[in-house]
Amino acid sequence: MKTIDLRFTINGAKERVSIPPHRTLLELLRDDLQLIGTKEGCGHGECGACTVMLDGVTVNSCLVLAAEIDGRSVTTIEGLRSGDKLHPVQQAFIDESGYQCGFCTSGVILSTKALLDANPHPSDDEIRQALAGNFCRCTGYTKIFESVQAAAKGLEGDR
Amino acid sequence: MSAENRDVRGRNWSTLIGKRLPRVDGLEKVTGEAKYGADYNLPGQLWLKILRSPHPHARIRRIDTSRALALDGVRDIVTGKDFNGWRWGWMHQTRDETPLAVDKVRFYGEGVAAVAAVDEETAEEACGLIDVEYEVLPGVFSVDEAMREGAPLVHDDKPGNVSWEFHMNHGDVEAGFREADHIREDRFETGRVLTGFLEPPAAIAQWNSSGITVWACKQSPYFHYRHLAACFGLPLSKIRVIQTFVGGGFGGTKNDSVAGDLCAVLMSKRTGRPVKFVYTMEEVFTTCRRRHNFVIINKMGMKKDGTITAMQSKAIGEGGFCTAIGPLTLYLTGVMSTLPYRLPNFKHNAYRIFTNHPAGAAMRGHGSTHTRFAAEVQINMMAKDLGLDPLEVRLKNAVTAPHETINGILVKSAGIKEGLEVLKESAAWREKVERRHAGKDVVHGVGVSGASYSGGARQRGHQACSAMVRLCEDGTINYLTGATDCGQGSDTVLVQIIAEELGLGLDDVGIRRVDTAMTTVDPGSYGSRVTLFAGEAAQKAAREVRDQLAAVAARQWNVAAERIAFNSGNVFVIDDPDKSMPFRKLAQIACYAETGAVIMGRGYSEYSPEPYDFDNGYGDPGVNFSFTAQLTEVDVDLETGITRATDFLIAHDCGRPIHPVNVEAQVQGAAVQGLGQALYEEFRMENGRTLNPNFVDYRMPLATEGPAITVVDILTDDPDGIHGAKEASEGSIVSTPPSVVSAIHDATGVWFTSLPVTPEKIALALKARRDRGAE
Numbered sequence: 001m002k003t004i005d006l007r008f009t010i011n012g013a014k015e016r017v018s019i020p021p022h023r024t025l026l027e028l029l030r031d032d033l034q035l036i037g038t039k040e041g042c043g044h045g046e047c048g049a050c051t052v053m054l055d056g057v058t059v060n061s062c063l064v065l066a067a068e069i070d071g072r073s074v075t076t077i078e079g080l081r082s083g084d085k086l087h088p089v090q091q092a093f094i095d096e097s098g099y100q101c102g103f104c105t106s107g108v109i110l111s112t113k114a115l116l117d118a119n120p121h122p123s124d125d126e127i128r129q130a131l132a133g134n135f136c137r138c139t140g141y142t143k144i145f146e147s148v149q150a151a152a153k154g155l156e157g158d159r
Numbered sequence: 160m161s162a163e164n165r166d167v168r169g170r171n172w173s174t175l176i177g178k179r180l181p182r183v184d185g186l187e188k189v190t191g192e193a194k195y196g197a198d199y200n201l202p203g204q205l206w207l208k209i210l211r212s213p214h215p216h217a218r219i220r221r222i223d224t225s226r227a228l229a230l231d232g233v234r235d236i237v238t239g240k241d242f243n244g245w246r247w248g249w250m251h252q253t254r255d256e257t258p259l260a261v262d263k264v265r266f267y268g269e270g271v272a273a274v275a276a277v278d279e280e281t282a283e284e285a286c287g288l289i290d291v292e293y294e295v296l297p298g299v300f301s302v303d304e305a306m307r308e309g310a311p312l313v314h315d316d317k318p319g320n321v322s323w324e325f326h327m328n329h330g331d332v333e334a335g336f337r338e339a340d341h342i343r344e345d346r347f348e349t350g351r352v353l354t355g356f357l358e359p360p361a362a363i364a365q366w367n368s369s370g371i372t373v374w375a376c377k378q379s380p381y382f383h384y385r386h387l388a389a390c391f392g393l394p395l396s397k398i399r400v401i402q403t404f405v406g407g408g409f410g411g412t413k414n415d416s417v418a419g420d421l422c423a424v425l426m427s428k429r430t431g432r433p434v435k436f437v438y439t440m441e442e443v444f445t446t447c448r449r450r451h452n453f454v455i456i457n458k459m460g461m462k463k464d465g466t467i468t469a470m471q472s473k474a475i476g477e478g479g480f481c482t483a484i485g486p487l488t489l490y491l492t493g494v495m496s497t498l499p500y501r502l503p504n505f506k507h508n509a510y511r512i513f514t515n516h517p518a519g520a521a522m523r524g525h526g527s528t529h530t531r532f533a534a535e536v537q538i539n540m541m542a543k544d545l546g547l548d549p550l551e552v553r554l555k556n557a558v559t560a561p562h563e564t565i566n567g568i569l570v571k572s573a574g575i576k577e578g579l580e581v582l583k584e585s586a587a588w589r590e591k592v593e594r595r596h597a598g599k600d601v602v603h604g605v606g607v608s609g610a611s612y613s614g615g616a617r618q619r620g621h622q623a624c625s626a627m628v629r630l631c632e633d634g635t636i637n638y639l640t641g642a643t644d645c646g647q648g649s650d651t652v653l654v655q656i657i658a659e660e661l662g663l664g665l666d667d668v669g670i671r672r673v674d675t676a677m678t679t680v681d682p683g684s685y686g687s688r689v690t691l692f693a694g695e696a697a698q699k700a701a702r703e704v705r706d707q708l709a710a711v712a713a714r715q716w717n718v719a720a721e722r723i724a725f726n727s728g729n730v731f732v733i734d735d736p737d738k739s740m741p742f743r744k745l746a747q748i749a750c751y752a753e754t755g756a757v758i759m760g761r762g763y764s765e766y767s768p769e770p771y772d773f774d775n776g777y778g779d780p781g782v783n784f785s786f787t788a789q790l791t792e793v794d795v796d797l798e799t800g801i802t803r804a805t806d807f808l809i810a811h812d813c814g815r816p817i818h819p820v821n822v823e824a825q826v827q828g829a830a831v832q833g834l835g836q837a838l839y840e841e842f843r844m845e846n847g848r849t850l851n852p853n854f855v856d857y858r859m860p861l862a863t864e865g866p867a868i869t870v871v872d873i874l875t876d877d878p879d880g881i882h883g884a885k886e887a888s889e890g891s892i893v894s895t896p897p898s899v900v901s902a903i904h905d906a907t908g909v910w911f912t913s914l915p916v917t918p919e920k921i922a923l924a925l926k927a928r929r930d931r932g933a934e
Contacts, residue, residue: 035191036191036194036198037190037191037192038191039195039197039357039358039406040197040437041357041358041359041440042440042853042854043439043440044440044853044854046440046853046854046855047357047440047854049357076191077189077190077191078190078191080190081190086186086189086190090189090190091189093185093189094181094182094185094186094189095181097181097182097185097648097820097821097824099185099188099189100407100646100647100648100824100828101356101357101358101404101405101406101407101408101645101646102184102187102188102193102404102406102646103195103356103357103358103406103407103646104357105188105189106191109189127862128862128863128865129863131862132861132862132863134862135357135854135859135861136357136862137355137356137357137407137409137828137832137859138407138646138647138824138828139824139827139828139831140824140827140828140829140830140831140832140860140865140868141831141860141862141865142823142824142827142865142867142868143820143823143824143827144862145862145865
């Protein structure tokens with residue numbers, strides 16, 4: 001089978017793979033790199049469970065061809081904590097119980113990180129818009145919004 | 160822990176119950192460590208794909224698998240006949256479902272054959288190479304069609320396509336209607352709704368000489384465990400279901416087995432290799448369990464002062480191709496209709512009708528959501544007709560504890576009046592007229608509703624939950640439970656209950672999720688039963704450990720064991736502060752005494768109330784009953800019909816919140832799920848096909864649509880609930896749709912009786928009214 005070679009940065013580390021050209025980024029993450037913290041809900045870019053950051057911008061990894069990440073940088077949920085120390089966004093989701101079943105949580109946390117990286121003091125509406133691509137069936141979103149607000153405060157303390 | 164106990168045990172007694180503590184599953188979930196169904200793989204595994212029927216109703220003439228078997232990489236193919244006639248169903252007399260279709264298919268997308276191949280692509284390609292010859296049969300796609308004289312039969316032995324019937328008749332409704340000053344009869348419709356978990360069903364199965372092992376995301380893994388034993392004729396000791404993290408449940412599909420589950424096990428047996436499947440979301444939308452859609456004809460009698468004198472309901476539910484848990488659905492459409500208001504006379508006739516659609520089954524707010532919707536909206540209609548305040552009508556009829564309903568439900572705690580008072584005092588209610596036209600192009604409306612839901616649902620058959628609590632020699636705890644946390648937070652509540660008994664912290668208790676070879680049997684997570692039943696089991700098991708440790712401590716200090724207490728990580732003699740040691744030290748003493756000891760506790764729930772009559776809806780359907788009062792505010796654009804729920808105020812009586820954050824979260828989440836039912840969600844069907852099998856065309860609420868939600872806890876300390884607790888979440892999914900619909904009426908003056916109330920329905924109704932006005 002024909003393969004293509006890719007070089008990219010994943011969670012800060014340099015990586016090289018040789019993969020079939022039709023592989024999606026989601027498949028690359030889960031099947032080749034064993035980064036299973038990224039979840040597949042619908043596989044069609046509708047639910048947001050597979051959200052990761054590509055060069056700092058959120059994408060649905062199920063809609064991105066792996067070939068597109070050549071020379072670029074990907075951040076997944078596994079890349080957020082440093083050692084035992086959680087990223088402030090992760091800590092905020094624990095502190096505010098911004099999750100229930102947890103299946104959407106990786107994607108929600110990455111959407112939150114991307115929002116706060118770009119906009120450290122988002123309004124309620126901006127938070128809602130930033131999360132409009134992430135379905136959550138469990139929480140009704142209230143505790144997610146509270147977690148994002150707490151994360152914004154936590155990051156402020158970090159700066 | 161009662162206040163008296165706390166006083167007896169001395170100063171600085173701390174309790175975990177009612178504290179806003181972090182959940183115990185946070186770290187795994189925010190780091191991506193938590194492994195769900197699709198995250199497990201085994202060396203040498205095969206991939207399973209299911210060939211599904213392209214017809215909603217057809218006889219299978221012939222299946223030819225030869226071309227598919229010849230494809231490189233295909234290892235096995237099974238069809239319905241390979242299961243040797245095994246069927247399953249909720250009751251002995253309703254076993255009408257087979258793992259794959261046998262002889263005929265009954266809905267579009269029913270499994271016809273399954274392929275196991277070396278990879279997913281090959282399995283999928285092979286499905287396309289299986290030749291199936293069908294004789295297409297006429298189908299029935301609505302209750303009306305299915306009940307018509309001479310309609311095609313979904314099951315040849317079920318005349319009239321009647322799947323199940325349920326009837327209640329308590330008091331004298333005719334006498335009740337004679338007493339009434341005002342009687343209304345209205346028709347209501349509830350929609351067919353997706354449960355909406357984001358994690359599709361997935362499992363990996365391995366059959367070898369030690370039996371069957373499956374890793375599966377099950378909401379009630381012990382259902383699956385029994386199905387596997389029955390289907391494959393193995394003793395339960397050879398069935399090992401290992402629970403993965405579960406990406407949402409909400410009833411139905413994950414409480415059951417799906418075709419993939421059973422085919423994977425069979426093909427692992429036949430190939431000697433592990434077999435894995437992950438359903439696509441399209442398979443979830445088109446083949447999995449969904450909420451029934453119901454037509455409810457509701458008749459209510461009311462006196463001029465708002466007193467409800469009688470209610471009579473006829474409920475017809477669309478069941479789809481098999482019975483599933485339908486008998487319980489019908490029971491629940493009636494049995495809870497006698498709460499939350501006094502209802503002296505009640506008659507109910509319910510029917511479940513087979514159609515050539517996927518099966519209707521349990522979903523959060525099971526059964527009750529349909530009939531409560533009808534009754535709540537109708538109460539508001541009648542209040543309007545009589546010129547009464549809908550909150551005052553509810554307050555007039557609201558039950559107070561103790562109360563026995565006309566169908567023998569004993570209510571020992573009830574906070575519905577207090578909840579309604581919260582709504583009455585709110586600014587949203589007091590200023591509702593002033594706020595109505597505050598917006599420019601939109602009208603603001605306010606609606607109210609009430610609900611009651613049973614916690615600790617009674618099932619037929621085995622219903623005890625169980626627990627094992629093992630003391631580690633360093634004073635930490637291993638807790639084995641058969642209960643499943645599919646996101647609702649029960650792991651945290653159960654750990655809290657154990658830590659409380661032993662005076663430990665949450666971090667001292669390690670919880671192990673279901674592995675049927677290790678954990679003890681538990682019916683499952685449904686009917687708001689985990690906290691009540693698994694909690695009771697956990698508490699008893701923890702107390703056994705505590706009692707064994709207290710005996711050791713008593714010997715150490717030469718005092719009576721009754722004087723030993725556990726709190727804040729310490730063990731001490733009550734009223735003798737000098738006699739105290741860390742829990743860890745006592746654990747070491749106890750475990751290393753003489754030749755060594757092993758300390759463990761076991762417990763199971765023993766709820767055994769008065770007999771109940773399932774056939775007539777008499778007696779308690781659960782341990783205790785939550786009460787919910789809800790106020791909803793909406794903004795309706797009169798031009799486009801677009802409606803946004805802006806605020807929910809939900810006063811919920813869950814008895815006593817053991818974990819208040821979880822209670823809020825459950826109430827909030829269920830309310831937004833109910834909002835989906837009210838405004839957005841419905842499967843659109845045409846000739847048996849689901850036309851909107853994806854999250855774009857089927858509209859679940861988004862983050863931009865979630866209202867601001869205020870949850871107010873009404874504390875009633877139920878005497879039968881552990882730590883006073885009752886259910887949280889099913890109440891608010893029941894109370895949300897009628898309050899939303901009533902708020903839309905407040906804004907528009909139109910009663911919408913068919914869910915969901917889409918912008919199209921609103922715009923058309925308002926246009927029709929304008930047109931009438933112009934005539």
